[in-house]
Amino acid sequence: MIDLDPQDVKILELLQQDASRSTNEIAEKLNMSQSPCWRRINRLQQDGLITNTVALVNREAIGMDLVAFTTINLSQAGRKNMENFEAAVIQLDEVMECYTMTGAWDYMLKVVVKDIRQYEIFVRNQLLAKVPNIGEIHSHMAVTEIKNSTKLPLKSQLEKSS
Structure with a gap:
């Protein structure tokens, strides 16, 4: 298991909402510069936390x-x-x-x-x-879809590791 700091969690949450966001856009939302943000995203990919970037099709x-x-x-x-x-x-x-x-x-x-x-x-x-x-x-x-999410509950994972 890989330890995530609050910035990593915020990056992953933003990417789970919309993976088409640019590194610059993510950096701005997190009040950080683009290069450190890109390095964090790259590390998350290298560590296997980000496995794919896909488009979700409305079935x-x-x-x-x-x-x-x-x-x-x-x-x-x-x-x-x-x-x-x-x-x-x-x-x-x-x-x-x-x-x-x-x-x-x-x-x-x-x-x-x-x-x-x-x-x-x-x-x-x-x-x-x-x-x-x-x-x-x-x-x-299935009769009625109440919830269908691809987002993992990352904040709860961060709270457990604290």
Whole structure:
């Protein structure tokens, strides 16, 4: 774990809000000069805290209206079966997130598609046909999105390390 000082946290928060901000703009917001600000950002990148700079696409604006949380149990346990499943799931564009789980399910996937029909096609033609060792699938459709954030709670992390 990398220790962050308050300036690092402020830089990361600004970049999480809008990564297209220039170094000069960030430096001005933090009342620091551009060169030290650039060095801090560069260090945060080199240390692996900033891994990618991306554009977030509004899924609803392009007609991707269905979010499904899909829970999966493998038909057989074992390291090789897990590795095979995970390697196959990584290749599926519709799967936005995949987690191993404790409790009743082996995995939980966040799947984003156009509609329920496309989800059915995805499950039948992609998930079941191309992903090995699936024993059980349960689908949970999101009805209303209350919060969807990519911002990590950095201030709480800073408070814990103090």
